[in-house]
Each structure stands twice: as structure tokens, then as C-alpha cells.
Amino acid sequence: MTVPVAIALEVNGERVDAHVLPRLNLADFLREHLQLTGTHVGCEHGVCGACTVRMNGEIVRACLVLAVQASAKCVQTIEGLSDSGEIADLQAAFRERNALQCGYCTPAMLMAAQDLLGRQPEPSREEIREHLSGNYCRCTGYQAIVDAVEATARARKARPS
Amino acid sequence: MMGKELAGGLSISDRPNSYIGKTVPRPNLDRLLQGRGTYVSDIELPRMAHVVFLRSPHAHAKILTVDASAARQMPGVTAVVDGKELAEVITPWVGVLSHMKGLKSAPQHAIAIDRVCWQGEAVAAIVATSRALAEDAAEAVVVTYEELDPVTDMRTALDSLTPVIHPSLGDNLAFERAHHAGDVDQAFAKSDEVVDVEFIFGRHTGVTLEPRAVVADWNGAEARLTIYQGTQAPHMVQNIAALHLGINEQQVRVICKDVGGSFGIKVHVYADEMATYALSKLLRRPIKFVADRVESFNTDIHARDHRCKARVGIMRDGTITAFEIDDLTGIGPYSMYPRTSAIEANQVVNLVGGPYTTKNYRARARVVFQNKNVMCQYRAVGHPIACAVTEGLVDLAAARIGMDPIEIRRRNLIADDAYPCGSPTGLKFEKLSHHVSVAKLVEMMGYADLRAEQAALRKKNIHRGIGIASFIEVTNPSAAFYGVGGARISSQDGVAVRLDGQGAVICQTSITEQGQGSEAITAQIVATVLGVSLERVRVILGDTDHTPYGGGTWASRGAGIGGEAALQAAKALRQNILEVAGTILQSTPAELDIANDAVVNAGDRVPRLELKELARIVYFRPDTLPPGIQPELMATRHYVPREFPFAFTNGVQASWLEVDVETGFIKLLKHWVVEDCGTIINPLLVDEQIRGGVVQGLGAALFEKCIYDERGQLTNANMADYLVPMSGEMPDIDIAHVVSPTLESELGAKGAGEAGTAGAAAAVINAVNDALRPFGTIITEIPLTPEIILRALGRI
Numbered sequence: 001m002t003v004p005v006a007i008a009l010e011v012n013g014e015r016v017d018a019h020v021l022p023r024l025n026l027a028d029f030l031r032e033h034l035q036l037t038g039t040h041v042g043c044e045h046g047v048c049g050a051c052t053v054r055m056n057g058e059i060v061r062a063c064l065v066l067a068v069q070a071s072a073k074c075v076q077t078i079e080g081l082s083d084s085g086e087i088a089d090l091q092a093a094f095r096e097r098n099a100l101q102c103g104y105c106t107p108a109m110l111m112a113a114q115d116l117l118g119r120q121p122e123p124s125r126e127e128i129r130e131h132l133s134g135n136y137c138r139c140t141g142y143q144a145i146v147d148a149v150e151a152t153a154r155a156r157k158a159r160p161s
Numbered sequence: 162m163m164g165k166e167l168a169g170g171l172s173i174s175d176r177p178n179s180y181i182g183k184t185v186p187r188p189n190l191d192r193l194l195q196g197r198g199t200y201v202s203d204i205e206l207p208r209m210a211h212v213v214f215l216r217s218p219h220a221h222a223k224i225l226t227v228d229a230s231a232a233r234q235m236p237g238v239t240a241v242v243d244g245k246e247l248a249e250v251i252t253p254w255v256g257v258l259s260h261m262k263g264l265k266s267a268p269q270h271a272i273a274i275d276r277v278c279w280q281g282e283a284v285a286a287i288v289a290t291s292r293a294l295a296e297d298a299a300e301a302v303v304v305t306y307e308e309l310d311p312v313t314d315m316r317t318a319l320d321s322l323t324p325v326i327h328p329s330l331g332d333n334l335a336f337e338r339a340h341h342a343g344d345v346d347q348a349f350a351k352s353d354e355v356v357d358v359e360f361i362f363g364r365h366t367g368v369t370l371e372p373r374a375v376v377a378d379w380n381g382a383e384a385r386l387t388i389y390q391g392t393q394a395p396h397m398v399q400n401i402a403a404l405h406l407g408i409n410e411q412q413v414r415v416i417c418k419d420v421g422g423s424f425g426i427k428v429h430v431y432a433d434e435m436a437t438y439a440l441s442k443l444l445r446r447p448i449k450f451v452a453d454r455v456e457s458f459n460t461d462i463h464a465r466d467h468r469c470k471a472r473v474g475i476m477r478d479g480t481i482t483a484f485e486i487d488d489l490t491g492i493g494p495y496s497m498y499p500r501t502s503a504i505e506a507n508q509v510v511n512l513v514g515g516p517y518t519t520k521n522y523r524a525r526a527r528v529v530f531q532n533k534n535v536m537c538q539y540r541a542v543g544h545p546i547a548c549a550v551t552e553g554l555v556d557l558a559a560a561r562i563g564m565d566p567i568e569i570r571r572r573n574l575i576a577d578d579a580y581p582c583g584s585p586t587g588l589k590f591e592k593l594s595h596h597v598s599v600a601k602l603v604e605m606m607g608y609a610d611l612r613a614e615q616a617a618l619r620k621k622n623i624h625r626g627i628g629i630a631s632f633i634e635v636t637n638p639s640a641a642f643y644g645v646g647g648a649r650i651s652s653q654d655g656v657a658v659r660l661d662g663q664g665a666v667i668c669q670t671s672i673t674e675q676g677q678g679s680e681a682i683t684a685q686i687v688a689t690v691l692g693v694s695l696e697r698v699r700v701i702l703g704d705t706d707h708t709p710y711g712g713g714t715w716a717s718r719g720a721g722i723g724g725e726a727a728l729q730a731a732k733a734l735r736q737n738i739l740e741v742a743g744t745i746l747q748s749t750p751a752e753l754d755i756a757n758d759a760v761v762n763a764g765d766r767v768p769r770l771e772l773k774e775l776a777r778i779v780y781f782r783p784d785t786l787p788p789g790i791q792p793e794l795m796a797t798r799h800y801v802p803r804e805f806p807f808a809f810t811n812g813v814q815a816s817w818l819e820v821d822v823e824t825g826f827i828k829l830l831k832h833w834v835v836e837d838c839g840t841i842i843n844p845l846l847v848d849e850q851i852r853g854g855v856v857q858g859l860g861a862a863l864f865e866k867c868i869y870d871e872r873g874q875l876t877n878a879n880m881a882d883y884l885v886p887m888s889g890e891m892p893d894i895d896i897a898h899v900v901s902p903t904l905e906s907e908l909g910a911k912g913a914g915e916a917g918t919a920g921a922a923a924a925v926i927n928a929v930n931d932a933l934r935p936f937g938t939i940i941t942e943i944p945l946t947p948e949i950i951l952r953a954l955g956r957i
């Protein structure tokens with residue numbers, strides 16, 4: 001059996017030092033070691049998107065990243081984005097539009113949507129659907145999510161910067 | 162919408178604080194939006210251990226030996242338990258219901274003993290301090306098997322040369338039902354045309370994003386088991402767990418917090434969940450089981466997998482003369498517990514032809530055992546089959562006589578003024594609205610313009626199709642579903658409403674929440690009836706220790722049954738509050754009303770006493786009330802429909818799509834639904850239930866299929882190979898409503914949770930056949946993969 005490896009990273013703005021087995025993935029590290037349970041595990045093979053987090057500014061599937069690969073990186077999860085207020089408007093749009101039912105896909109969906117809005121401030125509905133097409137939602141049928149992202153893009157554009 | 166009046170002269174929908182019929186956001190969404198929900202997979206308890214099940218690689222095999230000696234020495238391992246050891250703690254079960262006449266099944270154990278009957282059946286439980294360590298140890302458990310011939314093809318399951326899976330049952334027939342109404346033979350003989358086809362429906366599954374998960378915590382000191390589980394039916398789980406562990410229901414508490422999707426997948430009791438309860442009792446510590454995705458595909462119930470031979474008779478004037486079906490479905494090796502695996506086929510028999518006037522109907526359904534994963538009720542149980550068969554036949558009949566699909570429906574759907582009436586299978590329809598729904602759909606989708614567009618594009622070799630599907634949906638089930646068959650699955654629900662010390666309202670309900678909006682609609686109803694602001698109402702659900710007894714949320718029953726219980730409980734509390742207020746204000750209940758969180762004069766609406774002040778007096782200064790006055794600021798009511806066994810709803814869907822005849826790919830362009838679920842409590846939530854349901858039906862229509870090989874191996878048990886609908890392929894869905902409330906309840910609400918799924922696939926199949934009409938080919942199989950399309954076109 002391999003031995004734990006020391007890692008040091010930043011998670012939601014806080015420095016984290018830990019010893020982890022090389023086989024531990026980032027999703028399990030966040031959930032089981034840091035109790036950041038807002039990052040969800042759906043398929044564990046990189047298809048459903050439920051574990052999407054941000055690492056050094058890029059969204060990644062935390063089930064396909066090993067915790068040791070996150071060492072020296074900056075990781076942001078739904079808890080961090082919520083507490084910073086970065087996506088408060090997007091969350092409000094999801095709430096108003098009922099763009100979530102069971103809520104299990106939602107933290108990752110918000111991560112992916114915020115990633116799109118950062119790249120493309122005026123996405124078309126097709127672009128929204130395309131960008132979110134790696135995030136599985138069984139409840140909503142997606143239309144409400146597309147509506148909420150579209151409404152947020154419009155509101156951000158109208159907001160004086 | 163609701164005619165009945167409360168004291169005060171206003172109906173409950175026109176009073177102040179009327180939230181019924183209004184779109185308001187669900188309470189507590191922020192918790193989920195911020196990743197601060199509590200799903201079972203998030204729960205950790207002191208001393209908790211994790212169980213991993215070693216599962217059979219074979220579809221059918223004798224278990225010769227299970228050697229766990231090496232595994233027991235592995236790091237972190239607490240125990241390795243096989244079927245025989247666990248059977249000392251938990252008894253086996255048989256998934257039958259007495260009203261499903263002839264239904265049979267064999268005893269099923271929590272962990273297989275001596276024999277495995279499907280690939281994925283558990284043969285041993287490995288308990289360790291983490292899931293990863295338990296998985297490591299599972300690899301060290303050595304099981305030897307003797308493979309047996311598997312029964313995989315439902316078409317030959319009843320042949321004399323096919324092995325019988327459970328010899329004690331005599332054959333592989335689990336259930337058979339035949340029904341005959343009218344004179345079908347004469348009707349077909351007199352018909353101008355008879356269409357005769359076979360429909361094939363793929364086996365698919367729910368793919369809830371959160372897999373099934375349970376934490377079972379046996380507290381030996383209290384002799385009590387607490388089960389944390391994302392179940393749709395907590396009291397059912399309580400009953401089943403107690404029954405098979407040999408303890409009283411009082412010794413079992415079921416807690417259901419946030420649930421990551423259910424759709425019927427989480428309304429059953431699975432063998433691995435039973436094993437987890439038993440392991441907790443055996444090992445006297447909390448045990449957590451979270452299925453991984455491969456386990457989900459191999460053990461979450463599968464659904465559909467029907468082959469249905471079907472006929473329809475038609476006159477040249479468009480009159481449908483008769484329907485006939487011969488349906489066959491394979492359900493795996495056991496009838497699922499406790500709801501059984503005969504319900505879907507039974508529903509197909511009940512529902513085929515249901516929207517139409519013809520009284521001539523003959524049906525046979527056979528349900529056979531196979532060595533594949535278990536099958537059971539999944540969202541819209543039977544409806545997608547019945548709807549696709551019926552609507553497929555209607556469209557094919559229309560095409561045969563050269564009639565427009567809308568016109569044939571106008572001529573044959575039951576007239577909107579014909580109610581109440583019944584179906585050839587004895588279903589009772591209180592009030593449906595097929596014709597007004599079709600008219601609304603035609604207008605909403607711009608039917609004539611689409612037909613013109615379709616014709617114009619055909620000349621450019623672009624092949625678009627329109628598919629129509631009328632449907633009926635079973636909602637608000639009474640005891641006729643399960644209770645009469647001996648299952649302890651409650652058909653009634655209870656709600657308790659109380660005023661707290663600051664004049665806020667606490668509401669406990671036996672329905673459950675998996676994202677539909679059960680909390681929201683309960684709060685809306687209670688706030689409306691009481692006359693308080695919505696923010697003051699807090700809803701508690703999903704805990705057998707802290708809610709009234711009831712069925713839960715499944716079969717489109719939450720709003721119609723739990724909602725009515727909430728309404729009646731709030732009415733009772735309202736009356737109690739007015740009686741106390743009458744005493745305090747030296748008035749009478751009839752002269753008072755409640756509005757905006759205060760008792761007001763019924764006449765001039767002048768506020769007299771805030772509810773928080775009334776609560777203060779009742780709870781803290783009861784000494785100031787007259788002698789003999791004992792206020793009851795809590796009221797509980799229960800409700801179950803009695804007059805109609807089911808509240809049928811209806812609707813119609815349409816699909817507009819394009820078939821690429823070169824590649825076989827289908828692009829969904831638009832989908833429309835007109836639906837009648839009676840009183841609408843929250844329009845946005847109803848629409849979102851329908852949209853989500855439609856997309857589940859679209860998944861079945863285009864993508865989803867559990868592919869087994871001839872040895873009973875599931876070959877696509879992962880999300881890369883089993884395709885689900887993603888945002889890129891799904892269309893926008895427009896929804897409109899017709900409102901025909903049930904008069905059986907004061908609320909008038911019927912269910913809406915399964916309407917979308919019921920008709921979506923049927924609309925898509927009809928649209929594809931409409932698109933391909935110039936090619937003279939007919940497809941009656943789903944999922945409509947490119948391969949199926951290209952084969953039908955003769956391109957491969």
C-alpha cells in the first residue's frame with residue numbers, strides 16, 4: 001500500500017495542508033477530508049458533471065483530478081462562490097425561475113454557468129445549452145436553467161460596470 | 162376555481178394572502194443553491210462504517226464457496242458477511258399483492274444464498290472504516306460459482322425448453338391478465354381497415370443523479386434503528402424494515418432529508434438497503450451504503466422493456482372500431498418488493514385506448530421472469546407504453562385512411578360533455594377535457610402553419626415531422642393501488658398545523674420532498690387558508706417520528722392528497738383561532754376573519770388582534786382567558802379520496818422534429834404540452850414538473866436503453882455508454898393548461914408529476930413516422946437510435 005503524500009493548496013481562499021493517498025480524487029478530498037459536501041459525486045467517471053469545481057480559474061471535474069494534482073493550486077467550490085457573493089445574482093435567478101428541483105446537480109451547474117458567463121457575456125440559448133451539456137440534470141429538462149443563465153447574462157450586461 | 166366558501170363569505174382563493182394559483186419561489190432553495198443541503202451521501206455519524214457489496218458477475222449461477230478469510234485481515238475491515246449469516250438478522254420477502262390475481266414470486270434474500278439470479282445481485286457485504294478500504298477488501302473475497310443457463314429473452318421465457326428460474330413456481334410466468342370488453346372480433350370484421358403492428362420498448366432506468374444511499378444506525382441501548390434514506394415513502398420503509406428485522410415499527414425511525422432525484426427509483430425497498438439495515442443491527446453501529454454508478458445501473462430498478470403486439474380497426478369516416486393488444490414484459494428474477502413488478506403491465510392493460518370512445522377492447526399482458534436486473538415502477542408507470550401504443554395505432558390508422566392526425570382524434574376522443582363516464586376496463590373518469598385540450602394545442606403550436614412548413618421543406622429534402630399524443634394519467638391513487646392488495650403502503654396523508662408562540666405556523670406533513678415543491682405547495686395552501694403571509698409558514702416533512710402517518714410522494718399524489726389534508730388542517734386551525742379570538746375580543750367566530758397575520762373584522766376588515774398577540778395570550782397568559790376555555794392552536798387532518806379510486810387527468814403533447822435521413826439523427830425542434838391537472842397551486846412548479854417529465858420521456862424515445870447480451874450481462878452500465886438527455890439535445894417546451902378540478906376534494910387538485918413522461922415518447926415516435934412518411938416506412942421501436950432509423954430507411 002502506498003503511503004500518504006503531503007499536499008498544500010488553497011481552498012476557497014484558505015490554506016489547506018493535508019496528507020492524502022495518491023489514489024484519492026479531489027471530489028472525495030473536498031467532501032470527506034474538508035467536509036465541503038456541496039461538491040457532489042454522481043458518476044465518478046467524468047460524465048455527469050456533478051463534481052465540477054474551479055481550479056486555478058478553470059472548471060474541472062473533481063472526480064477526474066487527483067487530490068495530489070491539486071497541490072499548490074487554488075480550488076474554489078460552491079461554498080466559496082456562495083460566501084464571496086460572486087454568483088449571488090445567478091443563484092437568485094435560479095431561485096426565481098425554479099431552475100432546480102432536487103438540487104443535486106445545482107452547485108456544479110452554477111459553476112459551469114458562471115464559467116460561461118465569464119467567457120461569453122452575451123451567450124445565445126444554443127451557446128448556453130452547449131456549454132452546460134456536460135452537466136446532467138434529471139429533474140428540470142434544462143429549459144429553466146437556460147432561462148436563468150440567459151436572464152443573468154442580460155441583467156449583468158444592463159448593470160453599470 | 163374553488164367554489165366552496167369559508168366563513169367570512171370569500172372562497173379560499175379570493176381571500177387576502179391567497180397564494181393558491183400563484184407562482185412563488187420554493188422555500189429553502191438557497192440551501193441547495195449554496196451547496197448546503199443534506200443528502201444521505203453527505204451524512205456522517207460517530208463510529209460509522211461503510212459497506213460495499215460484492216456482486217455477482219454472472220446472471221445465473223450457483224454459489225459454491227465464499228472465502229472471506231483474506232479479506233477479513235485487510236486494513237480497516239470490520240466484517241465480511243454472507244447471505245446465510247445475514248439471514249439470521251433479516252427475513253426474506255416475496256413481492257406479491259393479493260389483488261394482482263395469480264401474481265407469484267420467490268423469496269428474495271437481502272444477500273443471495275446458494276444462488277445468484279442476476280448480474281449485480283449481492284453475494285457478500287464487506288464493512289470497513291471507509292468505502293475505499295471496503296472496496297480493497299472486496300477484491301480479496303473469493304467466490305466460486307457454477308454457472309447456470311440464464312433466461313434472458315422474454316419471448317422464449319415461457320417455452321418448455323427454457324429453464325425455470327424458480328422451480329418451485331412451476332414456470333417463468335409471474336403474472337398474466339386478460340381483459341375483453343365489447344365485441345372485438347365483430348368490430349374488426351366490420352372495419353374498413355385494420356392496422357396490425359408490434360411496438361418494442363427498450364429497458365431503461367432512472368439514473369437519479371444522487372445514487373441510492375442509506376445510513377442505518379442501530380442504537381442497541383435504545384433498541385431503535387434510525388434509517389437515513391432518500392426515500393419517497395418513509396412510513397413504508399419503516400414498516401418493511403421493522404417487519405423483516407423482527408422489531409416493532411415504533412423501533413424504527415426513518416429520516417429523509419434532501420434527495421438527489423427519485424422518479425420512482427427511490428420508492429422501493431432494495432435488497433442492499435435491507436442488508437444495510439440488518440448489518441447495522443448485527444454490528445451495532447451506523448452503516449453507510451452509497452451505490453456507485455455501476456451499482457446503480459445494475460441494481461436500481463429498470464423499467465419498460467415491453468413488446469406489445471397491437472391492432473386497431475378503423476372505418477373510412479375515421480371511426481375507431483376496436484383496440485387489441487398482446488403485451489409481454491420481462492421483469493428480472495423477482496417481483497420487486499413491496500409494490501410488485503406486475504403493476505406496469507397491469508397499467509398498460511388498463512390504459513390502452515383510454516382517451517377514446519370505442520367500447521371494443523381486448524387485451525392480454527404477460528409478465529415473465531428473467532435473469533436480468535429487477536424491474537418495477539418508474540415515473541409514469543405503464544403510461545408511456547399505453548400512450549405510445551394507443552397513439553401510434555391512432556396515427557397509423559389515420560395514415561391508412563388518409564386522415565389528418567388531429568381530425569381522427571377530434572372524431573374519436575371522448576366528448577368533453579360526456580362525463581362522468583367509464584372506460585372499457587372499468588376506469589372511472591370524473592371530468593376530462595380532451596377536445597378543448599386538442600383545440601388549445603392546435604392553436605398554440607400553429608398546426609396549420611407547421612404543416613405548410615413541413616410540405617415546403619420536404620421539397621428541399623428536409624424531413625420534418627409532427628407527432629401528436631393524447632393521454633390520460635392516473636393520479637391521486639386511493640387504497641385501490643396497494644392497500645387492497647395487502648401492502649402496508651398508506652394511501653391517505655396527514656397534516657398537522659400549529660400556531661407557535663410568535664404567531665408563526667409550523668406544518669408537519671406526511672408527503673415528502675424530492676424537488677417537486679411539496680414544501681412550497683403545502684406552505685401556499687396553509688398560508689392561504691389561514692390568512693397568514695407565506696414567510697410565516699414552515700413545513701416539516703420526511704421524518705416518521707415527527708410527521709403524521711401517510712403515504713409520501715409518488716404516483717402524482719402529493720398535491721392532490723397531501724394538499725387537501727393541508728387545506729383541511731388549516732381550516733380546522735383557522736376555526737380554532739377564530740374561536741379563541743372571539744373569546745378575547747368578545748365577538749364571535751362568524752364576525753371575524755384572519756388576514757395579513759391578524760384577526761380582522763369579517764365585515765369592515767379592520768385589524769383587531771395580531772396572531773402573535775393571540776399566541777402570546779394563549780401560551781403565556783392563559784390565566785386571562787375565561788374559565789373553561791382551552792384553546793387548541795394545533796389541528797391535524799387526514800385525507801384520502803374515496804369516491805374515485807384514481808383522479809384521472811388528461812392532456813395532449815406534440816413534437817416537431819427533423820430526421821436526417823443520411824445519418825439517422827433526430828433533432829428535436831420543439832415540444833408542446835396542454836395538460837389538465839385540475840386546480841393549479843403553483844403554476845411555475847406544475848410547468849417545471851411537466852418539462853422535466855417530458856425530457857425523461859424524450860430520453861426514453863431517443864437514447865436510453867439498458868443493453869443486455871445473451872448471457873445476461875449488462876453491457877453499458879456507465880454514463881458514457883448509457884445515454885441520457887443533456888441540455889444540448891433538448892428542445893424548449895411550451896406548456897398550456899386546461900383546468901378541470903376534481904370535485905371530490907375542496908382543493909380540486911389532481912396530479913401533474915407524470916403527465917410529461919406519459920406522452921412524450923409517443924409524440925416523438927409519431928413525429929418520426931410523420932417525417933418518414935414519403936419513404937413508406939414505419940418505425941415502432943424506441944429508443945429511436947440512428948441505427949434503427951437507417952435500417953428502416955434501408956440504408957444499412
